[in-house]
Amino acid sequence: MIGKLTGKVDHIDKDTVLIDVMGVGYIVFCSNMTIKKLSVQQENVSLIIETYVREDQISLYGFYDTHEKYWFGELTKIKGVGPKLALTILGTLTPDALVKAIALQDKTSFAPITGVGPKLIERLLTELKSHKNISNIVISSDAETHVTNTRYDAQTDAISALVNLGYAKHEAYQVTNRLIANNDNVTTEQLIKLALKELSK
Numbered sequence: 001m002i003g004k005l006t007g008k009v010d011h012i013d014k015d016t017v018l019i020d021v022m023g024v025g026y027i028v029f030c031s032n033m034t035i036k037k038l039s040v041q042q043e044n045v046s047l048i049i050e051t052y053v054r055e056d057q058i059s060l061y062g063f064y065d066t067h068e069k070y071w072f073g074e075l076t077k078i079k080g081v082g083p084k085l086a087l088t089i090l091g092t093l094t095p096d097a098l099v100k101a102i103a104l105q106d107k108t109s110f111a112p113i114t115g116v117g118p119k120l121i122e123r124l125l126t127e128l129k130s131h132k133n134i135s136n137i138v139i140s141s142d143a144e145t146h147v148t149n150t151r152y153d154a155q156t157d158a159i160s161a162l163v164n165l166g167y168a169k170h171e172a173y174q175v176t177n178r179l180i181a182n183n184d185n186v187t188t189e190q191l192i193k194l195a196l197k198e199l200s201k
Helices: 032-036 066-075 083-092 095-103 118-128 142-164 169-182 188-199
Strands: 004-012 016-021 024-030 045-053 058-063
Touching: 004 024, 016 045, 024 032, 024 045, 024 083, 032 083, 045 066, 058 066, 058 083, 066 083, 066 095, 083 095, 095 118, 142 169, 142 188, 169 188
Parallel strands: 024 058
Antiparallel strands: 004 016, 004 045, 016 024, 045 058
16 A cells, blocks of 8 residues: 655646656546646645555545645545545635534535535535544534624525526635635625626726
8 A cells, every 4th residue: 555655746637646766657536636736846745645456447536635635535434435436626715714614504615616516515514513533623603603604695686696607616715715704794796796896896
């Protein structure tokens, strides 16, 4: 089993990197977050590896740090989440953002992730909320949870409206997420207006 690879980055594709280790090239699947930290011809790159062996192929999944690898393993324990979907999730949500989303039961955080529908979001939040690393997080009060739910409703409605206007779902999510962070009590109507202003720049 391969646990770690150190070498030069020969090529970067959409979801894989080719690492040259002493003349041998290894194709490694990586999350978008990890790929962003790499560059072609970068020397002495080390990736922590999770090896998946099937009858017809061996696949390598690489991670920049152990935190990402840990949550990759936890995600793949959930029914319906294979290794590639786990990478897709971690390509949108950092491990810290994932933990926060689960602790707050924030469905909106998963909205822009391709391949993650409402039923799977519910399963992820339900099965991971009792995880030891989640249960150690204390939500300060019921009021904070209420605010989170209110923001979720406003953001969900705003994203739906923006998508109907022709904007990409992931783009609508990113803009509204940023706006909500700076506007605690924003309404759906206000959020749509602010988002349209941002998107028109």
